[in-house]
Amino acid sequence: MTPLVCAHVMPPSHSLNASTLSFLLGGGEMGELFRSHPWEQTPLGTPDTWPQSLRTSLGFVLNSTLLGAVLWGPELLLLYNDAYREMLGDRHPEALGKPVADVWGETYAPIADDFARVMTTGKGFGSREIQLPMTRWGLRQTTYWNATASPIFGEDGSILGILNVAIETSEQVVANHARDERQKLLNRKNLSLAQAVDARTVERDKAIAEKLIAARDAERVQLALAAGAIVGTWSWDLTQDCFTIDEGFSESFGLENLNRLTDIPLAGIVANVHPNDLDGLTTAIKHAIIRGGAYAHQYRVRRQDGDYHWVEANGRVEHDADGTPLRFPGVILDLDEKRQLLAQRDQAIEELRALNAALEQRIEERTRELMQSEEALRQSQKMEAVGHLTGGLAHDFNNLLAGISGALDLISLRIEQGRIENLGKYVSTAQDAADRAAALTHRLLAFARRQTLLPVATDVNRLVLDMLDMIQRTVGPGIRVENVGAAGLWTVLVDRSQLENTLLNLCINARDAMPGGGRLTVETCNRWIDREMGKELSIPEGQYLSMCVSDNGSGMSPEVVAKAFDPFFTTKPLGAGTGLGLSMIYGFAKQSGGHVRIYSEVGEGTTVCIYLPRHSGTAVDHDDSAEALRLVPTDAGETVMIVDDEPSIRMLFADILQEMGYHVIQAADSLTGLSILQSDVRLDLLISDVGLPGGMNGRQMADAARTTRPDLKVLFVTGFAENAMLNEGHLEPGMAVLTKPFNIGILTERVRDLIAL
Structure with missing residues (x-):
C-alpha cells in the first residue's frame, strides 16, 4: 500500500505567450506549470517549436484522469500530468523534463528494456502486474502496476517518444495476498474439522458418493430417453384405408397371425389396442388427419403372449394441394424401456433430493x-x-x-x-x-484508550526541535538523526507530554532496529485524508498532521507488523522491553482522534506515522523547566476540602496543606462531601477524586455544590481515565484535573493557582 506522503507545489516561474500554448489548455496544476515553465532553458525549447506529435500526445496526457506521461526523445524526457505528479512524491517538480532513467533510477531498471524495445521496434506493450521497487518521501516499498507503453510516431513515421499510461494496484495486490492468507487459514481449519469426523461420517460420505454416481447415471438415462427406441414402421394410404407395416410393427401389435404385411385396414391395426386407450387413440388419429402435419400419441397394445405394453406412435399426415388427406407414414417406439428409465430417473431424482437434504444438514x-x-x-x-x-x-x-x-x-x-x-x-x-x-x-491506560489526556494546542515542529538533542543522546553517536519539518505545519490539540513519550518510544524502537548504526528521520507533514482512506483508517475525512519516524534498519515481516500493536508483543530479548511501547502509541493516537500506521520491509527499514487531526487554534508556549518542591505558607485562612475514599491519600494531602497554613476538611464519600458543601462553612477549594462511593461521582458532586456555591474552585484528582465522568474532559472555568500519581509540588502549585483565581 502506498503510504501517505506530503505534496509540494511548484511556484510560478517564467511565463510564455498564452497564444502559443493553445494545445496546453486545461490540465489542472500541471497544465498551469507547463504554461509557466521556462522551456527556453531546456533541451526541448519553447512550446511553439514542438512538433505536432508531441503537442497531441501531451494534450491527451494532461487532460487525462489516469496516471500518464510522455517520454520524449532519445533520452525519454519525462512530461507528466497531475496523477503522475502525485505518484512522484518529493521527486516533483525537479523531475519535469528530466530523463526518466535519472528520475526513477532503480525503479526504472526492471522496465528499461521494454521501453527501449518500444523505441526501436515501434511495438507497444502492456502488462497487468509489473512489480517495481520504489522510494517515495524516504520510504522504500514494493509497488505493483498495470501499465502500457505505446510508441509516438512523428510526421515522417519515425519513433519520437512513448505514451505511458499506468494504474497502481499495490493496495489491491496486498489485499488479495491478505485474502489468500485468510483463505489458507480457513482451509486449514476446515481440514482439521474434516479429520476429526468419526468413522460413521466416513460411511455416510461413502453412501453420498454412491448417490452421486446414481445421479450421474440418471443423466445418462435422460440421454437414452432423448434417443428413443424404434421397433416398427408403418405407411397408411388414407385414400384406400390400407396399412403397410413391417415385421417389427407386427410383433409389437400382436399381429403375427396375419399372413400379410400390406393392405391391412385401420380396424385390423387397432384390434389389440387396450380398450381404455382406444377412444383416445381414435380421436387423436381423426384430429391428425383433419389438420395434417405431425402426430404423436402413446397407448397400450397387447402382444401375442397376451401382455400389454406401452408404445408411442410418431407420424405425419400428408395432404394434397386441395387439402385431401393422402398418406400417413410413421414409426412405433417401444416405451417399456423408456418408462423403466423414467422410473429410474424419478427414483434417482428422489434420492438426489434426499441427498441434498442430507448434505444441507451436514453443511x-x-x-x-x-x-x-x-x-x-x-x-x-x-x-x-x-x-x-x-x-x-x-x-x-x-x-x-x-x-x-x-x-x-x-x-x-x-x-x-x-x-x-x-x-x-x-x-x-x-x-x-x-x-x-x-x-x-x-x-x-494509553493502550486501553482510557488515560486522562490534557490536550493543549501544540506546535509539533517546535516539540520535535526541542527533543532532537535528547533523541540524539538516546540513540547514540552511531545513528544520524535527521529532521524534516514541513513549512506551515498545522497545529494539533494533543497532550504534549504523551506526544513527547510517543516520539521518544518510536526513536528508541528505531535505534534497536539499527544495532550497527544507521539513519533516523523525523518528518512532519500536512495531510488531507479523503473518505476512502478515512474509512480504511477508521477516522473521519479531513485535515491531519502526520509525524513519521523512519529508519533504515532490519525492518519487520508482515506477520510481525500485524502483531506490532498487541500488548506485550515484542521481538526483543527477555527483559529488554515490556512490549507496551507501540500499543501505548496506538491507544494514544486513537484517543486523540487520530491513527498510527506502520510501513516496513525486511532488510529495508521501517516507517511509523502517527496522524493527528488539525486544530484551528494557535499553539501555546510550553515551559519545560521543573521547580523543586516549595511550600509557600499562606496566612489568609483559606479552607480546602478533600474528598477521597483512600485514607492514605487524604492523610498525605491534609498534612502538606496544613503545613502550608490551609484549614483542611476531609470526607470519605460523596454523600458526606455534599452535605458539607451544602452547609454554610467557608470553602475556598474542593479537591475531589473522580470515582467516589456514596451514590455520585466527583463531577456530579461538584456540579451539585456549584448550584449554591457558583464560584467554588474545584481540583479533580484521578488514578483512572474517567473522562466519561468528567464529561469527556470538558471542564468549566475554575476547574482543573490532576492524574495520579503526581509530584506533591504540582499539587501545591495547582492549589495556589486555583485559589488565586
Whole structure:
C-alpha cells in the first residue's frame, strides 16, 4: 500500500505567450506549470517549436484522469500530468523534463528494456502486474502496476517518444495476498474439522458418493430417453384405408397371425389396442388427419403372449394441394424401456433430493462445528492475551515494588539506627521506582484508550526541535538523526507530554532496529485524508498532521507488523522491553482522534506515522523547566476540602496543606462531601477524586455544590481515565484535573493557582 506522503507545489516561474500554448489548455496544476515553465532553458525549447506529435500526445496526457506521461526523445524526457505528479512524491517538480532513467533510477531498471524495445521496434506493450521497487518521501516499498507503453510516431513515421499510461494496484495486490492468507487459514481449519469426523461420517460420505454416481447415471438415462427406441414402421394410404407395416410393427401389435404385411385396414391395426386407450387413440388419429402435419400419441397394445405394453406412435399426415388427406407414414417406439428409465430417473431424482437434504444438514452441522471452533479459538486467544497482560504486569510491577519496598525498609532501618545521613539515595530509589510504575500504568491506560489526556494546542515542529538533542543522546553517536519539518505545519490539540513519550518510544524502537548504526528521520507533514482512506483508517475525512519516524534498519515481516500493536508483543530479548511501547502509541493516537500506521520491509527499514487531526487554534508556549518542591505558607485562612475514599491519600494531602497554613476538611464519600458543601462553612477549594462511593461521582458532586456555591474552585484528582465522568474532559472555568500519581509540588502549585483565581 502506498503510504501517505506530503505534496509540494511548484511556484510560478517564467511565463510564455498564452497564444502559443493553445494545445496546453486545461490540465489542472500541471497544465498551469507547463504554461509557466521556462522551456527556453531546456533541451526541448519553447512550446511553439514542438512538433505536432508531441503537442497531441501531451494534450491527451494532461487532460487525462489516469496516471500518464510522455517520454520524449532519445533520452525519454519525462512530461507528466497531475496523477503522475502525485505518484512522484518529493521527486516533483525537479523531475519535469528530466530523463526518466535519472528520475526513477532503480525503479526504472526492471522496465528499461521494454521501453527501449518500444523505441526501436515501434511495438507497444502492456502488462497487468509489473512489480517495481520504489522510494517515495524516504520510504522504500514494493509497488505493483498495470501499465502500457505505446510508441509516438512523428510526421515522417519515425519513433519520437512513448505514451505511458499506468494504474497502481499495490493496495489491491496486498489485499488479495491478505485474502489468500485468510483463505489458507480457513482451509486449514476446515481440514482439521474434516479429520476429526468419526468413522460413521466416513460411511455416510461413502453412501453420498454412491448417490452421486446414481445421479450421474440418471443423466445418462435422460440421454437414452432423448434417443428413443424404434421397433416398427408403418405407411397408411388414407385414400384406400390400407396399412403397410413391417415385421417389427407386427410383433409389437400382436399381429403375427396375419399372413400379410400390406393392405391391412385401420380396424385390423387397432384390434389389440387396450380398450381404455382406444377412444383416445381414435380421436387423436381423426384430429391428425383433419389438420395434417405431425402426430404423436402413446397407448397400450397387447402382444401375442397376451401382455400389454406401452408404445408411442410418431407420424405425419400428408395432404394434397386441395387439402385431401393422402398418406400417413410413421414409426412405433417401444416405451417399456423408456418408462423403466423414467422410473429410474424419478427414483434417482428422489434420492438426489434426499441427498441434498442430507448434505444441507451436514453443511449446517459443519458450519456449527466451525463456528464453535472459531469461538473457542477466539476465547483461547483472549485468554492468551489476558495471560500475557497479567503476566507482564506482575513481572514489571513486582520489580518496581521490590525497589520501593526495599528502599522503604532500609529507610526505616537507618532511622532506627540513627543513621540518617545517607537516606537520600534510598528516597531517590523509591521515587524512581514509583515514577517508572506510573509510566507503566500510563502506557496501559494509553493502550486501553482510557488515560486522562490534557490536550493543549501544540506546535509539533517546535516539540520535535526541542527533543532532537535528547533523541540524539538516546540513540547514540552511531545513528544520524535527521529532521524534516514541513513549512506551515498545522497545529494539533494533543497532550504534549504523551506526544513527547510517543516520539521518544518510536526513536528508541528505531535505534534497536539499527544495532550497527544507521539513519533516523523525523518528518512532519500536512495531510488531507479523503473518505476512502478515512474509512480504511477508521477516522473521519479531513485535515491531519502526520509525524513519521523512519529508519533504515532490519525492518519487520508482515506477520510481525500485524502483531506490532498487541500488548506485550515484542521481538526483543527477555527483559529488554515490556512490549507496551507501540500499543501505548496506538491507544494514544486513537484517543486523540487520530491513527498510527506502520510501513516496513525486511532488510529495508521501517516507517511509523502517527496522524493527528488539525486544530484551528494557535499553539501555546510550553515551559519545560521543573521547580523543586516549595511550600509557600499562606496566612489568609483559606479552607480546602478533600474528598477521597483512600485514607492514605487524604492523610498525605491534609498534612502538606496544613503545613502550608490551609484549614483542611476531609470526607470519605460523596454523600458526606455534599452535605458539607451544602452547609454554610467557608470553602475556598474542593479537591475531589473522580470515582467516589456514596451514590455520585466527583463531577456530579461538584456540579451539585456549584448550584449554591457558583464560584467554588474545584481540583479533580484521578488514578483512572474517567473522562466519561468528567464529561469527556470538558471542564468549566475554575476547574482543573490532576492524574495520579503526581509530584506533591504540582499539587501545591495547582492549589495556589486555583485559589488565586
